[in-house]
Amino acid sequence: MKGDIMPITRSQVKSKTMVAYILQSHDKSNIYLPDIEVLNQRNFEEMLEKHETVYLKPDRGRKSKGIIRIRRTEGLYLLRKSNEELEYKFDSQPSLWSSVRQWTSHTRYVIQQGINSVTKDNRYFDLRCHALRIHGEWVIGGICARLGSPGNIVTTSHIGGTPILLDSLFTDFLGYSKEDQDQVMEILQDCILNAVNVVSPVYPRNWEFAVDIGLDTDKRVWIYEVNNEPLIRGNFKLLTDKKLYEKIRYLRTIAK
Ligand SMILES: Nc1ncnc2c1ncn2[C@@H]1O[C@H](COP(=O)(O)OP(=O)(O)OP(=O)(O)O)[C@@H](O)[C@H]1O
Ligand SMILES: [Mg+2]
Known part of the structure; x- marks a missing residue:
């Protein structure tokens, strides 16, 4: 590699994906890398299953623009954006994905395990x-x-x-x-x-x-x-x- x-x-x-790919390919840096994938429906479902909190970030984003946090709690999904104080609530994954897809469709996004x-x-x-x-x-x-x-x-x-x-x-x-x-x-x-x-x-x-x-x-x-x-x-x-x-x-x- x-x-x-x-x-x-x-x-x-x-590109965040490319840098993550490099970090992933070496054991000495991979140990510090949170789970990260390119955002698509399959990866979205898998990552939400694995992690209670995930962050969505534009692949070439800067200054924390366009960042989204999603948290899974008892049957609900809570969503926050970096530039808004509003909290969005979704009661099913399909409705969550439908909004997420709209908000992220303008550019490539990554999905990353949320760190507390x-x-x-x-x-x-x-x-x-x-x-x-x-x-x-x-x-x-x-x-x-x-x-x-x-x-x-x-x-x-x-x-x-x-x-x-x-x-x-x-x-x-x-x-x-x-x-x-x-x-x-x-x-x-x-x-x-x-x-x-x-x-x-x-x-x-x-x-x-x-x-x-x-x-x-x-x-x-x-x-x-x-x-x-x-x-x-x-x-x-x-x-x-x-x-x-x-x-x-x-x-x-x-x-x-
Ligand atoms: N996986 C994560 N878990 C928890 N918080 C995160 C995660 N990824 C990013 N954040 C939060 O979002 C901020 C911005 O993320 P990141 O540095 O990846 O994107 P950026 O747009 O390049 O931002 P900046 O230019 O402000 O550093 C981080 O400083 C951190 O506060
Ligand atoms: Mg940064």
């Missing part, structure tokens, strides 16, 4: 992990947490989310002990570096990536996606402490 992948130019828009990456007070969060190639080696430039606004299904600052320092997430929002933090940090580092080492050969001219990561209530680390053109304005720049932002800006000047 590895040898068969063609290099991709930076100008090409990233929530704080103690039930707010969604994820981790934005920025990696750069310095002197030929991938290093982690910075990790920040993105906290979704209460009740929201995504975490981006474009839809009400707030970037916060990882330390603050661990202590104030997750109540981790020092031991928990060390344990999670070790897994996180392994996950990020494995992901970029696996994806980067496909984008040989790319010297930076950002891995979006979920962390569930069992402290398991999951890759949502790998971004090949990561911006730092909507996340690291918004932290009140600008150290990480400045560090990444500096690393960008020497990365290649």
Whole structure:
């Protein structure tokens, strides 16, 4: 598989399916990948059967646009969209699929196992992990947490989310002990570096990536996606402490 992948130019828009396919084909990254399939009726039915929560995402989506969460609860399906506060309720799978098909027919979508990456007070969060190639080696430039606004299904600052320092997430929002933090940090580092080492050969001219990561209530680390053109304005720049932002800006000047 590895040898068969063609290099991709930076100008090409990233496809979530393609990146997932690369991550899946290496054991060291596959272990962090939630179940993910191209959205079609068969995969939809199978994924809903297997998972209590699923996320639907445009294959070439950005800034959390067009994201849909579906939850299965006692005979009902609850659906939320990233840009609406409304909750839709469906009492059968055919009626659910009929609406989903309409909302997603304009572009290719993926369906992904939902990760319960929530704080103690039930707010969604994820981790934005920025990696750069310095002197030929991938290093982690910075990790920040993105906290979704209460009740929201995504975490981006474009839809009400707030970037916060990882330390603050661990202590104030997750109540981790020092031991928990060390344990999670070790897994996180392994996950990020494995992901970029696996994806980067496909984008040989790319010297930076950002891995979006979920962390569930069992402290398991999951890759949502790998971004090949990561911006730092909507996340690291918004932290009140600008150290990480400045560090990444500096690393960008020497990365290649
Ligand atoms: N499988 C999942 N389980 C739970 N939450 C998810 C899942 N996939 C995505 N999300 C939530 O939706 C957000 C956006 O997902 P993703 O990063 O894959 O798409 P995107 O459109 O590229 O978004 P962005 O540009 O904001 O990072 C994530 O930051 C996360 O909060
Ligand atoms: Mg993302």
